[in-house]
Amino acid sequence: MRLHRNLVFAVIDTLHSIFNEDKYADKEISKTLKRDKRWGSRDRGFIAETTYDIVRWKRLYEEIAEVKPPYSRPNLFRLFTVWATLKGIEIPDWKQFEDTPTRRIKGRFDELSKITKYRESIPDWLDELGNKELGKLWDKEISALNEQAQVVLRTNTHQTTPKKLQQILDEEFIATKTLKDYPEALELYERADVFKTEAFKKGLFEVQDASSQKIAHVMDLKPGMRVIDTCAGAGGKSLHISALLENKGQVIAMDIYGNKLKELKRRAKRAGAHNIETREIDSTKVIKKLHHSADRVLIDAPCSGLGVLRRNPDAKWKLNPEFIEKIKKTQEDILKEYSKMVKPGGKLIYATCSILPSENQDQIQKFLLTPEGENFELEQDEKILAHKSGYDGFYYSVLSNSKQ
Template structure:
């Protein structure tokens, strides 16, 4: 079996070389190696924490390396990153243990000289713990360092939301995410599911905003739970759980979900319609349609038809057919950074601009697919206003026969309502998200 901290470095190496998402790589590695629950928890904490605080950690390391972090081989750099994270952010990990493990990993898997460098840098950091790494009189630099976000992203949020809400966003995106599950009323009622989870030893509470939600504070992997395997519950963030209810009454309706995989929102619509709505779930990747089918089968849902289609390319055969269309469009993902922290470093301003053109093509197609007086639900898991309300405003300016149908999910501190649309700020319970409801008036 691999050493736990060695595996952390291996995973970080893979993630920072842009070879995959941290959640997928981590899950696969933990499956391949037989670690106990304590070690799994430590590996998960170190991996996610090091990725989350990479910007801050690199600022620290650069101050102790004459030639900067660029002078280090990636493996040694990731040994240092993971060790600094443990020393700075994990109270339960003894400093000497973090240093000794880092030195040994460097010696065994890199070189003796690398182990000496690692030892020297970490000892210097510990000795100079009061050192200042940024201009404390500069708000942007302070936010960047304290919350570990790059300047372009902090500046984007500052410009769009102002200082107070920007700090709320950064704090929310650094929260440790909880697991929330959606109770499937086709198979079990809410109280029965709640009581069964308690009986199985889970530390749970009622959902933050959604009546179908149960929050899992502590317990074993929920996907290994009998309630999950029997389709009585399914994992979904509460922000995403708000999309299907925004449709309103949906029994007997024909509904298109244009960007459906893995099918969380399609299956939620099915549950809300008592499995009576006619749902066609589309995705650009044919291989991902199997995920929708698997989820529908597990949940006991029979009314979802899956088709492969590029939502950004207009399909004449679908014109004026649907009663409602859901478009959870591809986006920058800035609202789900707490679950995929590498998004902090893999996105940039150009990537954000490029995705907007795809989003607008999907929006225009969706409007053509609904019948007159039909409904379109537009949602994203980003907080970039250009991908959210600015897209909606652009659509209405160019197509005045489209109107916004106001939506309201209650008076909660992280929900911002503006012109009938809702922006969901990230917190412990919810991802950053945006939802708008549109009506075709011709």
């Protein structure tokens, strides 16, 4: 593989924004990819995948390169050199790459790979927390979370079927496979920019990980129900719920961020999901008005996001223990307040994209002991670990309101 100067420089510029200016990797990569219209899909793929790789393995690479943040431009090139050397890519004869110690890089890599926090490229506190909460499973799980995530689509059954969608995507040269136990899912054999396809523009699918697609199915939905998605965000699960309700009944998609709900409205229009209504949570009155009114309430709770590190590797460097403690308090409060919207005989579904028991089953056990939780019974829950499922780490529990 031959390195091209303008592509390497684009990677270095993007890394500078992510590491030194604390910007989000996905947004910065997206911005960089729009910089030069002459770049083809292979060029854009190189920039995106190389940047994500270096973000993912930052701690390991900085240890090998003997550099520390904030990174000067020469230090960013040193990180790039480590990446290229370990990939077996020939280092070009540019002044930025003078005196590359190829042999020493490989030696240091072998040495550091024996230590989990370097091998898996994670902060000390995260390694300690993972060991404390997951014990023997932690090594396998963090290793799985460092792999590149597959691209999984969710067929929009308002518009088409998985079989038809597969044929349509085939015509656009995108090969997919169906997934057992995930009725609407199609997984791409090779990464591709699916957002440019006609199928996407027509609203035939959404990009949604297989683990996330499980949630709407465990809600035991029937057309005509009133369902409240309390932390809807841009609405991936709301759209899935709408499809399973066959556009009958009502989906109330709520969030504290109005801009996310605007995006949901756009997506719902494209999908042909007509039974979704958005409501911004700008006061406690919004919740009170809906007390004891819903057949199903979904709390897709804010969380550490540790289960989705494969697609957000920069979260490893943005997270800290204080944030996790704070978010756990938020989860407790949300469970107590939002559960009041479940009507007698209805169900509450709590979900996170975290792998930590303290954000998941521990929160549910705690909730069931509160006055707000005393009428609920745990029907089922599932801890979805990436190293077992092959998809994102996730958790869900289904609680029924037994009060008549």
